[in-house]
Amino acid sequence: MNSQDLAVEAAAPERSRGSWLRSVFREETFFLIVSVFIGIFSGLAVVCFRFAIDWCHIYLLGTGATPSTTRLLLAPSLAGLVIAVLVIHVFPLARGSGVNQTKAALYIYNGYIPLKTAVGKFITSALAIGAGHSLGPEDPSLQIGASLASALGRRMRLSRDRMRLIAPVGAAAGLAAAFNAPISAVLFVIEEVIGRWTAGILGSVVLSAVSSVVVMRWFLGSESLFRIPPVQMERPSELIAYSILGVVGGLASVAFSSGIATLRPWCRALPRWTQYFQPAVAGLLIGLIAVLGAPQVMGAGYVYIDRAMHGQFTWQMLAILAGLKIVATLLSFVSGTPGGMFAPTLFIGAMLGAAVGGAEHVVMPHLTGSPGTYALVGMGVLFAGFLRAPMTSVFMVLEVSGNYSIIVPVLVANTLAYLISRGLQPTAIFDVLTRQDGLDLPSMEEQREEGILRVEDAMRAVGDPVLEGEETIGSVLGQADKASSDILLVRLSPTGWSSVSKEELQRMAGEGKSELSLNSLFMTRPIPYLHPDQSLDTALRFVNRWPLVPVVSRADFRKLEGVVTQSDVLSRYREFGEG
Amino acid sequence: MAKARDGVRPTRASSSQYYQIEMAAERSSAETVAAGGKEPGRRLYFGRETATLALLVLLAIVGFAGVSGLSRIYHAQQEALGNRWFTRGAADLKEQHFDRAVSEFRTALLYSRDNYSYQLNLAEALIGLKRSSEAYAYLLNLWEREPENGRVNLELARIAAQRKLTEEALRYYHNTIYATWASDQEVERKNARLELIEFLLGNNDKTQAQSELIALAANLDDDPGEHARAGDLFLRIGDDEHALAEYRLGLNEERRDPAVLAGAGRAAFELRQYTLAERYLQEAVSANASDTQSAQLLSTATLVVKMDPFRRQISVAERSRIVGEAFATAGQRLKSCFDAGAAGGQSSLGQEWEKLKGQITEAGLRRNPDLVEVAMELVFRIERQSSAACGLPTGTDLALLLIAKLHERN
Numbered sequence: 010m011n012s013q014d015l016a017v018e019a020a021a022p023e024r025s026r027g028s029w030l031r032s033v034f035r036e037e038t039f040f041l042i043v044s045v046f047i048g049i050f051s052g053l054a055v056v057c058f059r060f061a062i063d064w065c066h067i068y069l070l071g072t073g074a075t076p077s078t079t080r081l082l083l084a085p086s087l088a089g090l091v092i093a094v095l096v097i098h099v100f101p102l103a104r105g106s107g108v109n110q111t112k113a114a115l116y117i118y119n120g121y122i123p124l125k126t127a128v129g130k131f132i133t134s135a136l137a138i139g140a141g142h143s144l145g146p147e148d149p150s151l152q153i154g155a156s157l158a159s160a161l162g163r164r165m166r167l168s169r170d171r172m173r174l175i176a177p178v179g180a181a182a183g184l185a186a187a188f189n190a191p192i193s194a195v196l197f198v199i200e201e202v203i204g205r206w207t208a209g210i211l212g213s214v215v216l217s218a219v220s221s222v223v224v225m226r227w228f229l230g231s232e233s234l235f236r237i238p239p240v241q242m243e244r245p246s247e248l249i250a251y252s253i254l255g256v257v258g259g260l261a262s263v264a265f266s267s268g269i270a271t272l273r274p275w276c277r278a279l280p281r282w283t284q285y286f287q288p289a290v291a292g293l294l295i296g297l298i299a300v301l302g303a304p305q306v307m308g309a310g311y312v313y314i315d316r317a318m319h320g321q322f323t324w325q326m327l328a329i330l331a332g333l334k335i336v337a338t339l340l341s342f343v344s345g346t347p348g349g350m351f352a353p354t355l356f357i358g359a360m361l362g363a364a365v366g367g368a369e370h371v372v373m374p375h376l377t378g379s380p381g382t383y384a385l386v387g388m389g390v391l392f393a394g395f396l397r398a399p400m401t402s403v404f405m406v407l408e409v410s411g412n413y414s415i416i417v418p419v420l421v422a423n424t425l426a427y428l429i430s431r432g433l434q435p436t437a438i439f440d441v442l443t444r445q446d447g448l449d450l451p452s453m454e455e456q457r458e459e460g461i462l463r464v465e466d467a468m469r470a471v472g473d474p475v476l477e478g479e480e481t482i483g484s485v486l487g488q489a490d491k492a493s494s495d496i497l498l499v500r501l502s503p504t505g506w507s508s509v510s511k512e513e514l515q516r517m518a519g520e521g522k523s524e525l526s527l528n529s530l531f532m533t534r535p536i537p538y539l540h541p542d543q544s545l546d547t548a549l550r551f552v553n554r555w556p557l558v559p560v561v562s563r564a565d566f567r568k569l570e571g572v573v574t575q576s577d578v579l580s581r582y583r584e585f586g587e588g
Numbered sequence: 589m590a591k592a593r594d595g596v597r598p599t600r601a602s603s604s605q606y607y608q609i610e611m612a613a614e615r616s617s618a619e620t621v622a623a624g625g626k627e628p629g630r631r632l633y634f635g636r637e638t639a640t641l642a643l644l645v646l647l648a649i650v651g652f653a654g655v656s657g658l659s660r661i662y663h664a665q666q667e668a669l670g671n672r673w674f675t676r677g678a679a680d681l682k683e684q685h686f687d688r689a690v691s692e693f694r695t696a697l698l699y700s701r702d703n704y705s706y707q708l709n710l711a712e713a714l715i716g717l718k719r720s721s722e723a724y725a726y727l728l729n730l731w732e733r734e735p736e737n738g739r740v741n742l743e744l745a746r747i748a749a750q751r752k753l754t755e756e757a758l759r760y761y762h763n764t765i766y767a768t769w770a771s772d773q774e775v776e777r778k779n780a781r782l783e784l785i786e787f788l789l790g791n792n793d794k795t796q797a798q799s800e801l802i803a804l805a806a807n808l809d810d811d812p813g814e815h816a817r818a819g820d821l822f823l824r825i826g827d828d829e830h831a832l833a834e835y836r837l838g839l840n841e842e843r844r845d846p847a848v849l850a851g852a853g854r855a856a857f858e859l860r861q862y863t864l865a866e867r868y869l870q871e872a873v874s875a876n877a878s879d880t881q882s883a884q885l886l887s888t889a890t891l892v893v894k895m896d897p898f899r900r901q902i903s904v905a906e907r908s909r910i911v912g913e914a915f916a917t918a919g920q921r922l923k924s925c926f927d928a929g930a931a932g933g934q935s936s937l938g939q940e941w942e943k944l945k946g947q948i949t950e951a952g953l954r955r956n957p958d959l960v961e962v963a964m965e966l967v968f969r970i971e972r973q974s975s976a977a978c979g980l981p982t983g984t985d986l987a988l989l990l991i992a993k994l995h996e997r998n
Contacts, residue, residue: 039637043644049648050647050651053652053654053655056655057655060658060659067665067669072669072672072673072699073673074691074695075691165640232701232702236701236729238725238728239732312698312701315701318725319725319726320721320725
């Protein structure tokens with residue numbers, strides 16, 4: 010039962026009996042049902058999106074594995090021209106990956122994402138990815154899901170609170186269907202978009218993600234994005250090898266995100282007319298890379314991730330592919346071509362992982378990890394280092410591989426990559442992009458890292474005597490006179506706290522209540538108490554209503570650890586702000 | 589809880605609960621006002637929301653129907669493209685254009701990533717290109733999906749055998765033998781076992797090879813070729829009796845099969861059944877005059893039979909003649925070996941030979957039949973020691989050496 014339920018029950022217990030139908034149509038329950046429909050519609054949309062990408066690929070690049078030179082050069086560049094016109098004139102909000110737009114809907118636009126954005130994202134991203142731009146379908150799917158959910162919420166005239174949440178619910182559904190990984194999608198949306206865990210949000214997000222994955226699997230089968238070869242780690246000493254991968258991955262993440270952070274504003278600062286040609290030029294350059302021998306960098310590249318996992322490239326080739334994919338993705342993304350960065354991130358990570366693993370095998374032939382194991386760990390490494398989603402990065406690898414024996418190398422390598430990336434580039438890529446777009450959305454990473462002030466930081470020692478509940482008014486008058494503070498705490502029996510002023514005590518004595526115990530007088534007016542580890546925000550709720558709030562031990566509520574007043578809290582906040 | 593809202597705190601309620609209660613109550617009252625006096629958390633939606641739900645269900649049904657239609661088109665197209673590229677790949681694989689076949693199978697897999705047959709053919713094309721590590725990865729994947737598939741197990745066994753991973757190879761070979769095959773199951777299993785035996789013989793593991801071979805022999809069809817193959821393998825592991833038995837089974841089916849006759853002759857020869865060997869080899873040579881190996885073996889067998897003084901049903905005169913010839917041959921062998929520079933016991937043997945020479949006449953042997961034993965014993969010693977010192981002899985010397993071994997055993 011959440012706080013709201015608690016409150017409702019407390020407010021009107023007499024109404025708690027209702028029919029099943031009544032409970033279904035309570036807004037919070039109804040929202041859960043709507044979440045399932047959001048998942049279904051997002052799943053259907055993502056399935057169509059996948060069809061569209063594949064059809065674009067077939068008709069633009071042909072059915073063969075290696076398209077002709079003409080197609081390699083023309084398809085991405087001509088598609089780039091069309092995309093530029095569409096993005097500039099018809100779907101201006103379709104630009105970019107989609108993650109930040111969904112966050113903006115949550116924090117700025119009360120969950121509003123125009124349906125036109127979903128249509129635009131669908132068309133332009135399918136065209137871009139199908140034509141060979143180095144982008145992925147996951148982030149667009151996320152935005153398509155969010156946009157569909159937002160449209161549905163508006164039609165249903167949901168409350169503002171629900172409307173704000175509905176975009177992330179749709180986002181989770183879209184991402185889950187695109188990734189065929191509901192756990193990772195739920196974690197990513199909570200970790201990077203919503204930024205907090207509550208039962209209400211979690212329920213909706215999980216329901217939508219699961220229902221979208223069910224729909225997607227209904228039409229496209231339950232196979233994961235890549236076939237996972239047997240993964241193993243036989244000797245703990247091999248963690249050193251994975252640590253090296255973590256370091257390399259962290260550095261590659263920094264290079265990748267720095268490239269985007271530098272080139273994107275530069276491209277956007279170019280004259281407006283160049284924006285018509287930027288995606289086309291990017292497409293031409295990517296086509297050139299393909300013609301020169303690396304067609305693998307085109308599109309999402311899942312097929313090649315699969316091949317890398319099965320040891321079908323030499324480590325030198327894998328390293329080259331990782332480097333070229335960074336270049337190709339930079340070109341596509343900074344040119345404003347709509348499309349996602351998840352797939353390229355996984356591609357770079359897989360290639361880099363398998364390359365590092367292959368190189369290590371040359372130096373240390375006794376290593377038992379297969380190229381597939383290193384590629385899997387590499388994907389997690391880039392996810393942690395570049396997208397800065399450490400939790401999602403771990404669960405993504407586990408969910409995709411379905412093998413928990415890989416967890417230790419993943420944890421080690423991801424942590425290293427995350428720390429290196431954070432150390433060398435303090436602002437996460439999504440936050441960089443948001444700020445470049447002139448928005449100031451809350452940074453989930455900054456929130457996670459933010460220092461929290463606790464009650465113990467503001468509380469002070471108890472200087473004055475504490476009055477015991479069993480004592481009488483008359484017996485405590487003497488103690489009260491000696492106290493420096495005007496307010497005194499009363500320890501009630503058997504438990505609880507109250508407070509009383511000197512003046513009130515004297516007035517009560519004057520009214521002939523000297524023989525009455527403090528318990529009998531103050532049991533009905535308890536005051537709240539705090540614990541040292543609670544946040545100072547919590548204290549702030551009380552100190553304006555009670556002049557002196559006791560801070561007690563969690564082990565013994567009668568044991569006083571200190572006291573806190575409004576001025577203590579405010580001065581601590583002031584010091585923190587200045588510090 | 590109701591008391592809390594009135595400002596009366598329940599016993600041992602923490603401040604966070606207090607806060608939640610208060611905040612929820614505030615939010616509840618604020619929303620109540622916004623909703624025109626009703627609490628939104630409990631607001632009933634019977635009319636509008638029932639219709640909305642019905643509409644959503646309808647939309648979902650329409651959506652499913654629409655996407656199902658698209659899905660059918662999409663999957664049909666993917667399947668057709670996959671088949672098209674697979675057919676091309678299969679043709680190239682058949683013609684051993686492995687490079688092209690690999691590319692085509694890979695393209696086919698783009699359209700049907702988990703197609704078992706596409707992957708298996710790709711693995712075989714990769715093996716053809718000697719890219720066994722790539723093939724191995726595919727095959728392992730296929731093996732996980734169908735651990736009982738004979739073809740996959742066989743290819744995995746071959747790769748493991750190439751990599752000298754004996755245990756792994758044995759495991760996959762055994763899987764292959766007991767696996768399921770799409771067609772000709774028995775033939776495939778027999779072939780797999782034959783391949784396993786070859787692998788074991790390559791590893792000089794004759795004991796295990798013999799047990800596999802016995803299992804194989806128990807399941808052979810009435811095909812002389814199969815019996816001949818089994819017999820050859822028995823010969824290779826030194827199990828001459830089983831070899832002869834297999835050849836005989838083969839001859840039961842085809843009495844004039846030259847290969848089986850030659851094998852039977854060889855087996856009988858190894859078993860020192862020279863008379864039988866001579867018979868089989870004679871038939872083999874007459875059936876296949878170009879079989880020089882059998883012809884050579886036949887001449888040796890004939891000599892052994894002819895030069896054996898201990899064989900039954902020969903006259904005393906004939907025996908004396910044979911002993912005389914054998915004695916003379918051994919003397920020649922000793923001399924040539926001595927001339928070639930071999931020393932050691934040759935001189936004492938020579939003295940013995942010289943000493944006995946005068947007695948080894950037809951008359952002498954007839955007078956003293958014990959001399960046959962003495963003379964032949966010396967002949968055998970000479971042939972053995974000469975063989976050790978000067979290498980394996982040929983012709984009559986070889987025949988004498990074989991006779992020595994024959995009687996040594998007896």
